[in-house]
Amino acid sequence: MLSAACLLLYASLASSEGYSSPDAYETSVLILGAGAAGLQAARSLLEKNFTDFIILEGSNRTGGALQRIQFGGIELASGRMRLTSPDLQHAEKDNIGLKEVNYESYMVLNDYGEDLTDMFDQRYAAFEEADEKVYEIAEMVLAGQRQDISQKTALAMSGWVASTPLDRLVEWTELDFDEGIQSKRIPITAPYELQHMMGNKEDGMMMEEEYPPEYIITDYNQGFFPDVHAKLVPGKNLKFNKVVRNIDQSGDKVVVTAEGNLQYTADYVLVTFGIGVIQQEGVTFTPDLPPWKTEQIFRYQRGTIDPIFLRFSSSFWGNKEWIYHASERNDVDRHYYPGFLNLEAEGYYADCKMLVAFVTGEEALRVEGLTDGQVAEEILAVLRSMFGAETVSTLEEIHVERWASDPFHYGLFSTWPVPSNVPADAAQRLGAKVGRIFFAQQASDPFIGLTSGSIGASVTAMEQMSACIRGEECPDYEPDMSGNMGMGGVYDHDDDDELYTCIGIRIPKGEGKTRKNIPSSDNPTGTSISGTKK
Incomplete structure (x- = not known):
């Protein structure tokens, strides 16, 4: 949070008109x-009545x-459809409607219609049995x-060697x-990291809780950040269609150049x-970012999970x-169209006649073409x-998301680095500021890959920027060049209530990462249900 002292300084910087005018291209803070x-x-700035900023x-x-998107007369989430425990506080704050996913309601068919x-x-x-052993290896890492x-x-x-379609x-x-990437590119420790270990920290040890339930957004209501949108004025402090191409901090000020x-x-x-x-070199920096920074930018991967929305003349599934x-x-x-979500299932949209197909990773790239x-x-x-063939009804409408080729994203979310010679402070390097340029990178936060990761990284960056504005010491990050290796970076935060250190933590031996024994409305005790997320 920004302090009162910071607020006074902000107030002194803010323009007398409150918001930058449509023709004003100079401001105190640019949010890209x-x-x-x-x-x-x-939100961090507005909560302190600081208005001298522009979002591009x-x-x-x-x-x-x-x-x-609007599809079949219904407003549907089409990007980050699924939320998990860390995201709930933000969804609840903004009155977002959610439906708990029931991974125990499923059927499996092959290409010949066999169940x-x-x-x-x-x-x-058999997978779970192997996963127990994987968990032991992850503890060692x-x-x-x-x-x-x-x-x-x-x-x-x-x-476990996956040699059959099943x-x-x-x-x-x-x-x-x-x-959103293939198993050969996922670090062994990724499923055991903080997004799946949400709770207890005791004497430096992370205690694994039950695998958290997931939710699908079913009602946006006023959308996320309604309080912020109420104070944003398009054309003034929020400028659309401004494609940033270069960020130059070689002079006294930072100059951002957009198309045109x-x-x-x-x-x-x-x-x-x-x-x-x-x-993808959509944005360049002048001078170039230091090698310790760019190395991590290119080391981390981009996860893609593309939903494909389908509306039929009648349901048949x-x-x-x-x-x-x-x-x-x-x-x-x-994986060739491996999963479909039934939007007519209980808790979703009755009689909507819709399915959502999902493709991921390399297959998503193929489909996007x-x-x-x-x-x-x-x-x-x-x-x-x-x-x-005679059972399937007429497809009346289709909408294909293409997150991997979207020039404003190139992937739905940031995910883990390739597991090879990763420096122990990779996450800090990714999120560290360089001069007067700050970074809110989803993958630099413990809740990597989640909406909460983006929000948490932003909070951290704004706290750092606040210190700089107040005139306090705010040096650039000094990376660990000793050659120490870790898994994806040390997430070392001081707030014991929310974020924890990931590297060097011994996780007590448990049941692995799978979603078994998850309490739900159909299984309130969370005991002995066949399998997990299916």
Whole structure:
């Protein structure tokens, strides 16, 4: 939070008109991006009555990955559809409607319409057995006793090799569908990290709680950050369609150049857009960012989970919440339309006649290169093979999200670095400021990959900026160049109530990362349910 002393300084900097005028391209603080991190930064300033800032947004809307669409007469979440425990406080604050996901309501069909649900359960039990051993290896990594390896390698070491379409589907439900990348690129420790360990810290040890439930956004109401939107004035302190191309801090001020050679000058700049935009050289820096910074920007990966919305003339898929497809086209890197969410299931939208197909990682990239018509043809062929050609009704509407190729995102979220020679302070490097340029990078926060990660990174960056504005000591980060390696970075925060250190923590031996024994309305005791997230 910004202090009273900071507020007084802000007030002295603020213009007499309150907001920058439409033609004013000079301000105290420039916020680049109007996603969750950018809106949180604006909230931090507005809460202290500081109004001398401008948000530059490349698209024509706010929200970033918290996107919504009108489809079939219903407003649907189309980006970050799923939220988990750390996100709930933000959703509840903004009155967002949520439905708890029921991963125990599912069916599994292959390309010949055969019901493989029972076989899936058996293979899932084998996966869980291997996962117990993976958990032990992860403990050693987190204790600094060995370097990180990939999930796929650790599973193979533990006796699990996904050599059949069904096994690959099991792996997809537990790994790819969470991280948006293939298991061979997911660090072994990732599923055990803080986004799945939400609670107790005792004497330096992280105590694993039950795997947190997930929720799907069903009603945006006024949307996220309604208090911020009420005080943003498009054309004044919020400027749409301003695509940033260069950030120059070689002079006395920071100069941001957008397309059309529009230049904005500020004392401080907060960069909130995802690492994918920087990786794709959508934005350049003058002078160049230091190597210790750029190395981490390119080390971290971008996760992609693309929803494909489908509306039919009539429903034909039954009442299970999830429909899984064990395709013979599933291979190590690509899963051919592996999962469908039934939006007619209990708690969603009655009689809407809609499914949502999901594709991830490499398969998402392939699908994004197709036209909507080609995607529709492929999905209809899949559904006809699963349910029968005469059973599948007419597809009346389709909407395909393409997050990996979206020039304002290049991926739905930031996720873990490739597990190879990762410096112990990788996360700090990613989130560290450079001169007067601050970074709110989702992957630099313990809740990596989550909306809460974007918000938390923004809060941290604004606290640092506040100290600089107050004239306090705010040196640039000095990276650890000793060669110490860790898993994705040490998340070392002082707030014991929210964020914890990730590296060097011994996690007590438990049941692994899978979602078994999760209390829900159908299983209130959380005991002995077959499998987990399916």
